[in-house]
Structure formats: structure tokens, C-alpha cells
Amino acid sequence: MYWQLVSLIVHPDHATLVDRRYSDSGSQSINHTLGSSSNHAIFWSLNEIVTKVGTNSGLLLHPERLRNSQANTDYGPLPDPPSSSVPGYGTDRVGTDLLPERQTAVRWIIQFSDTVGSLLPYISEASLISGLDEVLNRAGNTKRSIRPMLALLNIVFAFALSVTQEHSPETYYRQTLGLLDPEALCVSSSRLLQTLLLLALYQQNSQRSTESLTIHCLSVKVAYQLGLHAPISYSHNVPEEKELKSRLWFAVVNQDRIVSSALGQPSLIPSSHVRMELVELLSSKSYVDDIDSSYRNSMVDHFRDLTTLHQIMGQALEEVHDSNMSPVTPLSLHELLEKTTKLSLEMGRWRQNALPSRILETIADRDAWSPANFKASRPTILLAIYYYRTQLMTCGPLLVAVLRSITRKSPDCDSELLRDNIAAILKTDFQHVLELHRLISDILQRQEPFFRENAIWWTCNYCALTTTLHVFGFWLASGCQGAEFITKQVSSVNSMDELLNECLGTLKAIGVASAMSINAYRRIFRYVQLLRGISLGPGDKAAELEPTDTIPVGAREIPSGQTLPTAENGSTSGPSLILDDSIDFFTQVNENDLIYGNWLGPNFGPNEFDVLGFI
Template identity: 25%
Template sequence: MEDQVPKPTSKRRDSSEATDPPNKRRRIALACSACRTRKSRCDGARPRCTLCTDLGFECVYVQSASSANVIVGKEYLSQLEDRVQSIEETLNVFREHITTLSQTARVVEIIPRSESDGTIVENAQLQEVTNEQDAVDGMGAAVFANEEESGFFGPSSNIAFLRRISRAVAHTVNSDQPWTPLTGPDSAHFDGGFMSVSRPSSPSRQSKPEEQINIYALPPESQTLSIIKRYFSDTGFLYPFLHEESFVQTYMQMRRKHPSGVRKSWLGLLNIVLALTTSTTVDDGLKSETRITESNIFYQRAMGLCFNQIMRGTSLEIVQYLLVMGLFLQGTQKSIQAWTAHGLAVKAAFQLGLHSKEASRSFPPLERELRKRAWYGCIILDRTLSMTFGRPATIPESYVKLELPEPFENPSSSPAEYSHKQDSVGFFSATIKLYKVMWSIIDSLYGQNISCDQSSRVEDTIPRLFNIERELSDWERALPQNLRLQSSQDVLVNTTGTAANGNIRCESRLVTILTLRYLNVRLLLHRPILIKFLDTSGKTDEDSHELTMLQQIGSNSIQISMQSAIDIIGIVHAAVHAAGRKGGLLGAWWFSLYYTFNAALVLFGCLLVCRTANKTALTTLPTKDSAKMSLEKAVEALEILDHGNRMVKLRNRRKGLCNKLGQAIQAPIAGPRLPAPVCSNHL
């Protein structure tokens, strides 16, 4: 009986064995810090364990340094891989940057010119930029070549003026054709706008070995010091925004010590000074082609040294470098680069606060004065390029708030040296004031070189012209005694008997250059009236209201224009013919070239107006014979201004064409017809 009755306990054991056995507790390799501190059971879940998630604690797993069985999660490894990849990418960037620097930051070599010209570096891309020539030179004149390119040249440019003359010549040649009013889109085209001009073919990207140069080479010490001295007695005297003593001292320190310790920006400034001085020197016995080649080598070295720095523009040295470069590029076939260099200089000046008196207050007196002069250098270059290219000025006159420059304080300087510096600063200040009048002219009479689609009426133009003429008269009366303007006869007198007296020669040179600048500004002032005569001289009596106004009040402007043009040509002619002093009374040859060419264009336009004098009743004008003689003098002067210079040859050929056309214009109306119309690109 007992064997047949099952025990309850056996029944419970059988049911328990029929179910799954309970799971054993999983042993984790590492508990989080929070669970270990609380001595709680951690389930090891990543990135946060369940307990920390429920309680809102920060869950951090810290591996013991002595642990032998380390278990690392995949997510943690992925994070490490991402970090390593990021570090490798950063190192690759630095490695490429260091490689680039190692190719350029080589030890400066001080070697003679004969050796430096043949030194080879990897600089082909830089040469392609610096050697490139534009279809328009740095003074705003178009040349012929193959490719087409467009550029904006507004009302004050010679290109816009040439369009007006070309149209008047075309009407004179085809006098039987009806006069077409200059309105609508055509008016904008002739007043200024985009002009397609020819452009030289692009240079080959494969630079020849003999064209490569060492951007770190310099001429011998004696030659370099001679060029530096010439700069500060010439361009640096006319534009005194560099300090001569500091500049020479830095150069001598570079020679005594290792040159690699000199700032690249200063070394670039030195090279652009050498380039400008070499280009402006026409009486050193070098041929024009040789001189231009050598100056271009210095220019390429300067670009190679400062190409990256000029994009940052974070020092006064860079602004000075860009200003000297802007002056240099005006004498080259690099108009685009001249405009770009000026824009960079102005932006850097604003960035450094050169326009602000408060921003310069904390600097020492010398640097404060240099900052001021650099700012006014930007203003002068801005007005010059605005006039020549016919483009809006970058610096409005309302931004000019600083006092005028003053001589540098130097207790050790002698009275003669201080007087010499006073002359330089006085000339610089007089130019600043004169170019303030130029700003008013472009602003009032040329629509700021923006409103090319609108032409003001005579009754609106004349009052503005008279007001600015009064400003010019006030400027002339305020000139100090040693800067009084002179005539071409005065230039002839000053070319004799002054060679032995350096001070008299220096003063004569300042007066000559200032007179040319004044006369050129006066031509710019009265040119709008000449343009109106050219535009209305072919109209019939039925539409003669504008012509009547010109007859009453405009003939005086034609007279002033002709006389100013004759004076400019006479001064340049007398200066370049001075015995043993070729160009000694003039500034850079390209400015003399611009003034002479512009004056010849105005004379040509006046002769074209005089051809119809029986219709316009122009009287009391200089004789046509004197105008013709001036055109001949212009051609003669430019023949010796700079022998072999390509820019001079091009404009002299065009001026010779003006001379021939001027002779034809003097013929009676019923006489022989003029030559074919002259397009702006040919002039």
C-alpha cells in the first residue's frame, strides 16, 4: 500500500523539473562608476546602464589600469577612429602648407644684378600674372591686339572723349548726312560705359628657364643705395609717404645681419621701390627696353614676396607697398592691376583706421604722421585713377577729415634739410588741395562717373563750371611763394643757370609739375563745354537753342581749353629740350605722356569746332597756327621723352595722326575732305 501511494513532495519535484531552470546571473566585466559607488548591481548596458537611466545619473565607465580583461565597446572604438582620422586630415593640411612655405621661404641671396637675373626658382605662375599686359594701359589709353575684352570707361576718361571726337570727325567727313541727335542708348555709349578693346594673346603657361628669376635676390649694396637715394630725391620727394631715414636704416641692418630676418613685406616694399625708380629714370644711359625689363624683374620679386600679405593688408607697410605699386603700374600695360592695387590699398587703409584721427592717436608721432601721409597717398591715387579711367572714386571727399601733412620732427637735421622737407610737404599738401577741386569737377560735371545716361543742359553746366573755376582761382592764390605757377617761358628761363644750385632746381621742378597738374585739371573742368560744341556744331538753325547758349557763354571755355592745352605742350616741350637736363623738370615720364596726349586731344577737338566757326561765331580764340604749332611740338617732345618706349611710340603715332588731321581741319569748309573717321581704338 505504501508503495502505491505517491508522495506530494515527489509530485511537486516532478512539476518543477518539467519547467525551465532559472537563468544564472550574468557576470559583467565592468560596472559603471555610479553603480560601483552605490554598490548596486550594474547591468553593464552601454552607453548608459539601466539603473543610471532610471535614476537620471551620469553613467561613466572607467577601466581600471590594472584590469587584465578589458572589453571595449564598438561605439567607443568608432569614436576613437573618427578622432584619429580628423587628426590625420589636419596634419595633412599642415604638411602641405609647410611644403609650400619651404619652397618659397629660402635664404635671401645678396648677389650682383648680372648674376641675379639668371637665378632660377619655381615661379612660373607668378610670372604669368605679372607679365600679363592689358589692352588699356595704366593711364587709360587703348591699344591694339587680338582678343576682345570689355571694361568700363566713364565720362572723364580719354576713351569717352575720343568717342565724342570720333563722332564729330565722322560727321565732318560726311557733312551731307543728316545730324543724328545723341540721345538714348547712344548717349550712354559716347559718355562712357563698357568698351570692347583688343587684348594680347594669353602668355604660355610653360615658363622658359631664362624667364625665371630669384625673387629673393638683390643688386649689390652700392647700386641699391644709389637707387634708394634716387627714389627719395624724385618720386619719394613728390609723394612723401615713406620715411627716408628709417628706410635706409632698415636696409643697412639687413646688410649687416642675415637678410632672412627681415620682414617679407619690407623686402617687397624695397623691391617695388627699386622697380618704380628704375622705370622713372630716363637719363641713366640705359635703353628703354633694358630699363623696363629690369624694373619688371623687381616688380616680380615684390609680387612674389608680398602676394599673400597684400590680400590681408594688416600693416602700414603693406599700404605703402600698394601705393608705390599703384604708381608703378600706371606706367605699364597693366591697367587692371593698377586699379586692383589701388582698391586693395584703400581697403587696407580703412582696415587699419588710417582715415581716423582717433585710431592714430595712440601711435608715436613719426608713425602717426606716416599713417596720415599714407591715407592722403590713397586719396591722390584715387582721384588720379578716377579721372584717367572714368570710374567712380573710392574715397568720397566727406571721408577726408585729417589735417594736412607736416614735416617730420628731426632735431638733428640742418636748416637746409628741414627747408627741403618743408618743400616736399608743401608740394604734397598743394596737390591734395588741387585734387579736392578735381573731385568737385568729377562730382559736379561728370556725374561722379556714374550717370552716363544723362547729359546736363548748358544753363545747368555753366554755373557749376564758374563755381569750380572760382575754387581753382582760390587754390592758386593760396599757393606759397615758392610754388607759384609758371608758363612755358618761365620753364625756359629756369633751365639755364640753375644746375649749380640744387635748391633752385628742386623748386623749379616742383613748380613745373604743379603747373602741369593745374593745367590738366583746368582742361578737365572746361572739357564738357568743348564736348557740347562738338555735339551741336553740326545741327541746323532750326534746333539752335543749345548752340545759341554756347555762343553766348561757352566760347570763353573753348579759349581757356586751347590756351591751357598750348601751355601744357609748351612746358613739356621746353622741359625735355633743356640741354643736359632731359626730363629733369618733369615727374614720371608716363604722367608727362598723359598730360601731353590729353592736351593734344583737346587741341584737336578745338580745331574741329573752329572748322565751323562761321556757324558758331567763336571769336577771340588763339590762332589756328599756334594750335597747329603746338601739335607739332607735342609730337617733337614725345620723340625724345623716352626713346624706344613702346607706350610713348604708340601715343606719338596717334598724336602725329592728330597733327595731320589738325592741318586738314584748318582747310576751308569747301576744301578737301578730312581723312576717314578715326575710331577710338586707333587713337
């Protein structure tokens, strides 16, 4: 198929990643490395840490016992994954008669512009309506020239319907794919780039984020072919053209940072190619001072803040995560602390300019908010979500590295000064975890349509797992001998069990329709249950953990609404229960078994596992 050939030319690894989703051998291994910025890498690093502690303690959880506990568990039904859309790429089965009548089309364009498109400065309502009239006036003409505009309109309609839910958006999504045939993809244009940007965003928010990686590769190709990266290419443009070109360029750069960090891939656009002087071209300030221009300037200010934030994210990917070249950062603990501190200071300066305390305090008081409050504050809410996400991505490797160093009995953490500096950074990280968790939880409880209306579900779904993993790391640290300094300054350490339970509940709620979200919730929940439920008395050894017919404590599914088990006295000292007498958990379960093996239940391809960043 031509589409697969294009993706192979753009990036062979990415083509393999997409093709493997639709092969008949879904259980075979993935031939790509997931970098340290991904949730998957954090998950496996924490597994390694627990396993190391168990090995040091001379304890083993017999693999047969683990298998029995899984085999006797009623998983319950899982949501159906989205159907494959790859066969629809570049087909000739495109019916232009599927366009709605003009009145309906205009209504959908307005719906898109009021929701998802309201903070996307590279596409305007006026240009979409103008393009609609162009297409309708030439509806009987099948010339190739109208296909890019037709594709753009179709993905806009898909977004509008995903918000209103009056019809299924899949018809227009697949119509967009059908219009992206070889000829359309080979002729680079602003309209094509607008379509690809929206298409990738739609795929991410419809559980197709792995597919969006190929679309993103094409976006980068088109952006470079249009010369959007080169300041000299702007020299002969009028102000309006400079605006559009710079907005499209930074939209591609921002998407590159988001996709690369979430899916653990190297950035396709290195930081050296991002010339920040082009930020000054985002707004020509040539418009008259009216209500529309005031709103437009506000939208551009939001986009500018988002762009500078993702510039810092790009630096973090390169400096802290080694451009996602491996699942574990190669930096020493001292180097990691230095770079994390530097980036944290940059993030602090960004926050003072874009999200001063008074603004964050305003959105923090959400108890009595109405849907109108959420809509009015959405630029700030979205910036806050991306800010917290970037902070967690930056500090995650430090948390993992400290735990790994302590469990390996490395002397790296012997310095009291070093410990104090690490504790200060991780105290801030924990506060960001709390704020992000509560923000996502509040949106879920009070204004769930916010996710669809702002195309932010995938990011929040990803963040729900990130916060859970960070809390799990702090939970381990609070009970691990030698790691207490990490949480000594954390005010809510005594309620860590409760917080971990809340994070798992949020993960389950936001991914209620996602097979991967539900599976991830079950696995992490059961992981914690097993760790909490197995407590050996003095002198107990691995021999006493031989398999029996009895399912271990915590191996069964806990009904919805129940919480993690606590000690008999009702205290929340669970982590010390685990790590004082630890087990070697998941010793026999490798990465590919976790994703593809029966231990997870039914077999799912990569596309069903990508929504949480495991791939």
C-alpha cells in the same frame, strides 16, 4: 591664380580688365565702360562730332576706300610692349640673395631719395636704411616678417635703377611682385601700403598703368583696413604717427584721383570719405629749425598743395563727369557751364595760393635753364603739370558739349550771353592747353631725364594726348559754322594748324618707346590728313567718293619732320576746308575695332593701349 582672385574680390571689373590683357583672345571686346574723363572718351566724342557734320552734309567716305588707304600704308615697326609681369605676382621664386651689398643698396636708396622720393613725404631715407639693416641682419632668416620690408626695398631699388640706368630695374620690380604673396597682402601695414603706392607709381611709368589699377585697389583696401580715413583713429597716436598715417592716406587719395580720371573709372574713394581736417596732421611742426626740417616742411607744403588740388579733381570727377559712369556727361549745356565755372573759380583760388603768377612766370622763362634749374624748380613744375591737367579735365566736357550741340543744330547755344560765358571759359582752357604743351615740350627738349627722376612720364604722356585732342577740338571749332564764337577770343587761332602739328610732334617724341603712343600719333595724324586732304567742289556728292586704286591725299605716312598740309595759298584755313564740305569719317569703325582691329595695325592687348588713357 591667387592674385587674380584677390583682384576679383576687390573689384570684379578691374580684375577682368587686368586678366584680359594676358588672355589669348586679345581681340575680344572689353566689358567695361570708359568714363568721360578719359582721353578715349574725348577722342570718340570728337569722332562723333565730325561724323555728324558729315552726315548733315550728305557726304560719306566709302569704307572700302578707308580700308584700301590703310592697307597700302607702310606703318613701319612699332616698339615692343613691356612683357607680362602678372605671372610674377606672389610667386615663391624669391631670392633674397639678389639684394646688393650694403654699400650699393645705400647708394641706391640715396639715389631714390634725391629723385623720385624727394617729394614723397610718406617714405624717408632714414627709415629705408634702417629697414635695410634689419633685412641684412636677418638675411638667413626666411620668416615672413621681413617680406614687407624686403618688397619695399626692391621697388625702391627698381626706381633708383630706372633713373641711373646702370642696370635693368626689372629684376627688382619682379622681385617685389614675387614678395607680394597671399600672406603678405592679407596683413595690412604701413610698410605694405608704402610698397603698393610705389609699385603702382612704377607700373604707371613703365607702360603698365592697367596693372596699376589692381595694385591701387589693394592700396585702398589696406588704407581702409588701417583706418587711415577715419579721424577718430588718430586720437591715440603720437604726432609722428599721425604724420605718417595722414600722409599715407592722402597719397592713396591722390593716386585714386589720378588713376580714376586717366583710365575713365569711378573713384574708389568718394569725396565724402575724405575729411580735409586730416590735412592739418601732415606736419606736426615738432622738429627743430634746421636745414633738414626746412626742406621737410617745403616737401610737406608741396604735398599739401597737391592734395588740395586733387580734392578739386575729385569734385570734378563727381560733378562734371558723373563719376565716370558713362563716356558722355549727362549734364545739359547750362548745367555743365555752371559746374565748370564753379570749379574754375575754385581752381583759380587754389592757383593764387599754390602757384601765384610770379612763380609761374619764373618757370615760364626756361630758355636758358640748366639741369640744376629744373631740379630746383621741380616742385613748382610738378604742381603746374597737375594743375593744367586738372583744368583740361574739368573743361574738356564743355568743349565737346558745345561742339556736339552745334553740330546737332540744338538751340542750346542760341543765347548770346551763354555764348559769351562759354567763350570766356574756353579761352582760359586754350591758354592752359598752350602752357601745358609748352611745358612738356620744353622738358623733352632741355631736360628729358626729368620724367624719370620724378616719375612723371605717364602723366605727361597722357597730357600730351589730352592737349592734342583739345587743340583738335578748337581746330574743328574754328572752321565749323556756328562754332566760331568758341575761338573768336583765341589769339593764336590763325596758327591752329601749326599748333596741332606741334602737339602731334610732342606726342610722338614723348612716346617714342611706346607702341600705343606711336600708334596714336599715326592715327590722329592720318585722321587730320584725311580731313584736310579731301576737299569737294560744289555739287560733289558721296557717289564721287567710291573706292579707286589711288590712295587718297593724306593717306600715306608723312616722313618725320614734315608738317600738316596747308591750302595752296599757304594759309592755315584748314578747318573750314573740312567742315564746310565734310565727310562721314570712321562711320564703319567702332570702338573695339579701333583698339583691337587690323585697322590699327598689329593686335595689341589692353596693357599696350593704356598708356595714353584710351583704356
